Amino acid sequence: MTMAGRPRRVTLDGQLLGYWEREAARLDGLASSARFAWQRRRYLRKAEAARAKAQVSRAREAARDPALRDPEA
Incomplete structure (x- = not known):
């Protein structure tokens, strides 16, 4: 059983x-x-350097969770 409301x-x-x-x-x-x-x-x-570092983390998060790659999915 999966918890749908689980954060x-x-x-x-x-x-x-x-x-x-x-x-x-x-x-x-x-x-x-x-x-x-x-x-x-x-x-x-x-x-600008901080935004570049944020982009690296954003890419890692997207690679971890397919739902983050396509928000309409």
Whole structure:
């Protein structure tokens, strides 16, 4: 018997995905309020790196769960 209402187990990749997305949003906020252009560029580069790390975790999660690959399925 399977539990239909049972929540999905949160994996480390799922936790990392959320973390890197929040970190990218935080860095975007810092970039928008940066005083100097060099600060803004650095924050934006760090935010882009965080998004790339989130994409790696997203791909691992999609490989783990076929339902995540096609949301309409």
